[in-house]
Amino acid sequence: MATGWEGKLVKLVPLDVDQHLDHAVKWMNDPDITQYLLVGDFPMTRLAEREWFEAHSKVGGNDIQFAIETVQGKHIGFSGVHRISWRDGTAVTGTLIGEKGEWGKGYGTDAAGVRTRYAFDVLGLRILYSSVLAGNDRSLRMLTKAGYRECGRMPKRHWKRGAYVDEIMLYLDRESWAQPQTP
Numbered sequence: 423m424a425t426g427w428e429g430k431l432v433k434l435v436p437l438d439v440d441q442h443l444d445h446a447v448k449w450m451n452d453p454d455i456t457q458y459l460l461v462g463d464f465p466m467t468r469l470a471e472r473e474w475f476e477a478h479s480k481v482g483g484n485d486i487q488f489a490i491e492t493v494q495g496k497h498i499g500f501s502g503v504h505r506i507s508w509r510d511g512t513a514v515t516g517t518l519i520g521e522k523g524e525w526g527k528g529y530g531t532d533a534a535g536v537r538t539r540y541a542f543d544v545l546g547l548r549i550l551y552s553s554v555l556a557g558n559d560r561s562l563r564m565l566t567k568a569g570y571r572e573c574g575r576m577p578k579r580h581w582k583r584g585a586y587v588d589e590i591m592l593y594l595d596r597e598s599w600a601q602p603q604t605p
Contacts, residue, residue, distance in 0.1 A: 426491070429536040432529050434488035434501055437479045439472065442489045445497050447471045449520030458558035459518070460580060484508070486545075490519070490533045498524045501533045503541050503550075511548035513541060517564070525560065534568035538599060548596045555580060556588035570594045 426435035447468050449455045456462020478487040484506040490499040499519040506513040515537060519530050541547045552570055554561045570592040578586035 426488070427536050427540050428493065429532040430493075431527075431532040432490050432492055432498070432536065434533065434536050434540065435491055437475055437487055437489055439475050439479075442497055442500075443468070443472060443475055445520060446475070446500070449499075449518070452520075452522075454522065455518070455520055457583070458555045458561065460555075460582075463583070478502075484513075488537070490517070490529065492524075492529070496521075498529055499533070501537050503537060503545070503547075506545070506547070511546065513545075513547055513550055515541070515550050515552045517561070530561070530564040531567045534564060534570075538568060538594060542596045542599060550594045551591065552593075553589050553591045555582060556590060562590065562592075565592050568594070569599050571598075 426433035428434075447466060450462055450466035450471065453462070478485060485502065485504050486506070487500065487502040489497055490501050491497050498521040499517065501517045502515065504514045504516060515534070517530050517533055517537070519525055519533075538550060541550055550570075552565055554565065556575075571594070572590060573593050574591040576589045576591070579589035580587055
């Protein structure tokens with residue numbers, strides 16, 4: 423994986439403290455970026471983020487984290503396959519595009535597609551789950567374009583900046599993903 427898993431617009435590459443840590447600290451302390459994340463409402467120190475990087479840079483276990491770079495090599499976010507259940511063939515996925523100037527350009531959708539291919543073809547998983555907080559229309563559109571379907575809603579699930587908000591749950595199974603899409 424020296425060059426990463428590549429899509430049309432992005433590649434998913436291993437975390438690198440020297441290349442990706444400063445962006446992570448900046449993005450996790452930007453209220454615009456963390457508005458719809460379950461993290462991000464407490465100050466993120468460089469030390470805490472470095473410890474997270476070190477923990478998620480190890481091979482094995484049930485959590486795989488990538489940095490998202492454009493095919494030209496610009497770091498723009500993160501994407502991961504989390505809480506992998508090898509027994510059940512399931513995992514939870516997530517994506518963060520931290521470079522606000524790159525929002526709305528299809529990078530998240532492409533990253534989700536590359537991550538899905540990796541999860542199904544390389545890891546052999548059968549179902550991917552994801553969720554978004556109500557109001558995060560950008561992420562909901564991205565996941566839908568990547569093939570995820572809504573499967574439930576937990577009303578007032580999380581406290582976020584002054585109100586309880588719903589959590590919208592989505593899934594993508596290997597069979598649906600493998601079928602050719604009709605326009």
